[in-house]
Amino acid sequence: MRIEVLIDVKTQLGEGPLWDVEDQRLYWIDSIGKKVFRCTVDGRELRAWEVPDIIGSMAIRKKGGAVLSLARGFHFMDFDSGEVELIHDPEPGMQNNRLNDGKVDRHGRFVVGSMDIGEAGKNASIYRLDPDLKVHKLDDGIIVSNGPCWSPSGETFYFADSWAGELWAYDYDLSAGAVSNRRVFATLDNSDGGIADGSTVDAEGYVWNAQVFDGKLVRYAPDGTVDRIVQMPVRRITSLMFGGPNLDILYVTSMSLLLQPHLPKDPIARGSLFAIHDLGIKGLPEFRFGG
Template identity: 70%
Template structure:
């Protein structure tokens, strides 16, 4: 196994690595600085787009461009012009919330959740954006929405409220895009200052989770047991995604500056985009939004 710094852009809050198999390009975001980045698998041809608000996540669209979950709702992003067009703000009455992590299901629907910006109150919710741009709330009572991903067969949805100490599993109805039967998939200690952050599922059905503020990546077997732990060179790792031509490179984002004073700092590699080689595991191709 080899860990390398792929791009050292010092993202204030790097998040959401997204490998696109069609373009063979990696996208990621800086949540706090409001930027979308793109590069090749080996870190070349870096390109960036500015968005007008903090950004929680993004997905690529089948017709081209992207959907971005900004602080004040879902928007379209045109990569050619840089134009950002509002779709819908599901929480106009909650100014202290912002949209956060999200991913696309096998049917081309974008699932993203919101969070309390102080990371204290259960004021967030989980939403589904359909290809016709209709927004539906799937769950509520969430402090910090993070880590949405699906089992290889699409029938199980994984999701975490970062400070709950657990990743939850839901039954996922692929026909309707609804969730049911929420239960604990795995847990982590609440006493070490860390929390569950971004996640992805590999081709063997194992869940890879970034443990933010403690600098660890953990692979969980489908039964929720720990398979392996990778110690990262920075503590504030935020999210993970498999990519590269063979989907066998694990890309890892990190943050240069913690969002709140109570969280720890890091060394010179803070905010870097990392690539991990030689894991012997492949990921799953990410779907594009169908709208």
């Protein structure tokens, strides 16, 4: 295994690495810095776009461009012009909330959770944006939404409320895009201060979670037991995604914000984009938004 700093971009809150298999490009965001980034598999051809608000997540569209979850709603983004257009705000008037992490299911629906900005109240929900641009609420009573992803069959949806200390699993109705039967998939070992952030599922059906503040990437077996732990050289890692031509490079985002000032400063490359090689594991291709 080899861990490298792919690009030392020093994002304030790097998040949401996304490998697009059609374009063979890696995308990621700076949530607080209000930017979208793109590069090649090896970090070349770096491009950045500014967006008008805090950004929680993004997905590539089948029709071109991207769909974004900005603080105040779902938006389309045109890569050529840089223009951003509001689709729908599912939480009008809820100024203590913002949209956060999201991914696309195998039917092209963008599933995004919101979060309480103060990370205290259970004010947040999970929403589904369909290709016809209608929005549906899937669950609520959440503090900070993170880590949405699906099993290889698409029939199990994984999700985390970061401060709950747990990863959850739901039954996912592929035809309806509905969730049911929420249960605890795994309980985090937070003895080193780690909490659940971004997640992905590999080709073997194992769930990977980035535990922010303790720098651990934890691989969970389908039964929820810990299979493997990768210790990163920085503590403030945020999310992860397999990419590259063979989907065998694990990309990891990090942040430079000192949200936990009592922690020691990371010795290198806070906010950088990392690439992990030679894990012997492949990921799954991400789907594009159908609208």
